[in-house]
Amino acid sequence: MSENQHKTVPLLPLRGMIVFPTMVLHLDVGRDRSVKALEKAMVEGEEVFLTTQQEVATDEPDEDDIYEIGTVAKVNQMLKLPNGTIRVLVEGLQRGKIDHYVEYDDHAEVELTMIGERQEPTVEEQAIMRNVLEQFEQYIQMSKKITQETFASVSDIVEPGRLADIITSHLPLKIVQKQEILETLPVEDRLRRILDVLTNEKEVLGLEKKIGQEVKKSMEKTQKEYYLREQMKAIQKELGEREGKESEVEELREKVRQAEMPDNIEEKALKELKRYERMPASSAESSVIRNYIEWLVQIPWTDETEDVLDIHRSEKILDEDHHGLEKVKERVLEYLAVQQLTNRLKGPILCLTGPPGVGKTSLARSVARSLNRNFVRMSLGGVRDEAEIRGHRRTYVGSMPGRIVQGMYKAGTVNPVFLLDEIDKMAHDFRGDPSSALLEVLDPEQNNTFSDHFIEEPYDLSKVMFITTANNISQIPAPLQDRMEMIHIPGYTEVEKMEIAKGYLLPKQIKEHGLSKGKIQVKDEAVLKVIRHYTREAGVRSLERQMAMICRKAAKMIVSGDKKRVIVTENTVEDLLGKPQYRYGKAETQDQVGAATGLAYTSAGGDTLTIEVSVSPGKGKLTLTGKLGDVMKESAQAAFSYIRSKSDELNIDPSFNEDNDIHIHVPEGAIPKDGPSAGITMATALISALTGRPVKREVGMTGEITLRGRVLPIGGLKEKAMSAHRAGLTHIIMPKENEKDLEDIPKSVRDGLTFIAVSHLDEVLKHALTGERS
Structure with a gap:
């Protein structure tokens, strides 16, 4: 076939493939126009023009959609x-270039210029052909996708174009x-x-091989790790342990969903869980986040007990657990009544x-039982760090919520x-x-959005019934x-x-000691003797210890075989507890000059205080001993000044302060004493x-x-009256303004005492001193 020959042949557009001259291959033709072009070719000379579409997706290509250079091929079958x-x-024959495109109804034809090639190579072409064959052979060896037979057939070709x-x-x-x-x-x-x-393809194949080797190594390592992890999972499953971090995260996610948190808290928890999931297990922050999520899950957000709003039942429970304490019981019952009427308080x-x-702490426990609520106690004694209440910020491993959230x-x-126990024992320092x-x-107006530094989100404490206790x-x-x-x-x-003692302490100790x-x-x-001669306290802790001692002694007697049954009487108490520790009825056995009995109020309840005065020749020196506080010393000074101003009316030598030294002493000198209520006692003595x-x-x-002799009111009259009754006194002189406090004193104490209300020291002296000089 000569160069630059012209001919007209049917057009067969190809999708996604190119046919070169001398190539023999099968084609599947399905489009109607292509089928018609083939039929026309079989009729007119068995030749078609094969050219490729520029876009594979085009179903009906026209002149602009095909390349103008293609291959004239013969249809062999x-x-x-x-x-x-x-x-x-088809068999590729020769290149052709479209000169003119002819469109028919059912197919297309093209007028072509046939492009011929020289058969004999030049010297340069021969050199390049050898180089190409060498590179092609190396490519075949590297790719392993082309057989050596293909190379053998190609190496025999002498035409450069072919x-x-x-x-x-x-x-x-x-x-x-x-x-x-x-x-x-x-x-x-x-x-x-x-x-x-070919050179480029060889480089690509080299890189592919290198990457393949690296991937293979990585895959081998990954497969080994996967195998080991699966083994570990199987072992953990057999041992009942969790299956790695994935199952742990899923378990935490399920807990978050079941915790019934408020929407904003749940959103925060899930966000932190995503961070935890992405974070390496070796990271220090990983344990902090996990700890945080677990606290969010464990804290109650909606769970609550249903209050039993039965006043009679609650009253019965409070009476079972505690004798007396009417005011506190009344206050709890009032709370119940209001809650029953409002359904929310x-x-x-x-x-x-x-x-x-x-019984402050045990009373709080009884309140919880009467309300059918859970009880939690937190001791504040010695707490001096603000973080104990508000928690630590999540900035280090080991941070945790405050004790309020921990209590919840x-x-x-x-x-x-x-219960916030010992709220008066808190302190503060550089930590807050x-x-x-x-x-x-x-x-109550703020604690519905309590802020804990660790939790970081507001927590509602408004439904909690807080009870605090304090001594002072x-x-x-x-x-x-x-x-x-x-x-x-x-x-x-x-x-x-x-x-x-009879209803609570003794039965409890008998049970605890196996009796x-x-x-x-x-x-x-016997119980009465223990109360009078072996205890001196406002509460009953010491009394309980004495009951426990009696039970221990009895247990030893029974176990050693000395006795089968122990009966403790008034006469046998000393055998069990030793000599009496206190003298019941601390009142003097006879009237004393210069000694007056005062009533004191301490953190342990009421107590009696004997104030002694001695007068000796001297230069008017006033000495105060007994570890007195400043207020008590000032009371002595005030009494001294009053006496000097009223010496004539009291029939006292006006120059007594110049010729005598006066010594005021309050016994039990090792115990600190302070307060203004000893004023009239000092003056009387x-x-x-x-x-x-x-x-x-x-x-x-x-x-x-006061300096003018007025008697001012004091506090703790009830405790003081009880200490007077315990000490065997029969009359109490008290400020007139304290008469309103008499109703708080138990009837059994009131009946055994005579209360004398006074407003001036003259009245005190009238009732306290006898008329005759000793």
Whole structure:
């Protein structure tokens, strides 16, 4: 076939493939226009023009959609398949270039210029052909996708153009690259282009091989790790352990969903869980996040117990657990009544104050039982770090919520009875002021959004019933006092102690020591002797210890075989407990000059205080001993000044302060004493010593004195009256303004005492001193 020959042949557009001259291959033809073009070719000369579409997706290509250079091919065989497709065997003959495109109804034809090639290579082309064959052989060895037989058939080709076309057909090039080689008409340029392609493909294959080896190593390592992990999972499963971090994260996610948190808290928890999931297990922050999520899950957000709003049942429970304490019980029952009427009431903040051992803590536990609420106790004694209340910020491993949130976790519900014990024992230093942090906790208007530094989200404490306890309310900061309702629990009377010992303490100790009522019997007179001669306290802790000692002694007797049954009477108490520790009835056996009995109020309840005065010749020196506080010293100075100003009326030598030294002493000198209520006692003892008139032994007194002799009111009258009754006094001189407090004193104490209300020291002297000088 000569060069630049012209001819017209049917057009067969190809999709996704290119046919080079000398190539023989099968084509499947399915488009109607292509089928018609084949039929026309079979009729007119068995030749078609094969050119490639520029876009594979085009179904009806026209002149602009095909490349203008393609291959004229001969149709050697045509077979119709059952699905309607025609399979043809074509052989590429020669390149052709479209000169004119002719469109018919059912097919298209093109007028072509045939492009011929030289058969004999030049010297340069021969050199390039050898180089191409060498590179092609190396490519085959590296790729292993082309057989050595293919190379043998290619190496026998002597025509440069044919060699280029056949090698190109075997290379994994894109359609555009193959079309560019098809359109490269100078044979030498085509060979050089193929040489570049082979060199590039060899480099790519080298990189592929290197990457493949690395991937293989990595895969082997990964497969090994996967195998080991699967083994570990199987072992953990057999041992009942969790299966790695994935199952752990899924378990945490399920817990978060089941925790019934508020939406904003749940969103925060899931966000932190995603961070934890992405974080390496070796990271320090990983354990912090996990700890945080677990706390969020464990804290109660909605769980609450249903209150049992039965006043009669609650009253019965409170009476079962505690004897007396009417005021506190009344306050709890009032709370129940209001809640029953309103169905909702913010938790009140009750503060139970009183001496140690009177049952403040156990009363809070009984309140929880009467309400059918969970109970949690938190001791504040010695707490001096604000983080104890508000928690630590999540900035280091080991951070945790404050004790308020920890207490809620222990309670397990959002409405427990929460006891803050010993609230007066808190302190503060450089780490903060925990009492200030409690202001938010104990304020019903604020604690619905309590802020804990660890949790970081607001927590609702408004349903909690907070109860606090204190021995000395003067040590509680004023803002904190303002948020609480103070309920004072006084010490117990002798009668109440008797009932408590018989009804509560003794049965408890008998049970704890493995005894029974059949093995030990403690007579009432024995209990009374223990109360009078072996204890001196406002509460009953010491009394319980004495009961425990009796039970221990009895247990030893029974186990050693000395006795089968122990009966404790008034006469046998000393054998078990030793000699009496206190003298019951501390009142003097006779009237004394210069000695008056005062009534004191301490953190342990009431007590009696004997004030002694001695007058000796000297230069007017006033000495105060007994470890007195400043206020008590000032009371002595005030009494001294009053006596000097009233010496004539009192029949005292006006120059007594110049010729005598006066010594005022308060016994039990190792115990610190302070307060203004010993004023009239000191004045009475001084006047008694200076006038020689004895002080009545059965009289106890309390009251603050002024320079003009007025008697001012005092606190703790109930405790003082009970201590006077315990000491065997029969008369109490008290300030007139304290008459309103008499109704708080138990009837059994009131009946055994005569209360004398006074407003001036003259009245005190009238009732305290006898008329005759000793």
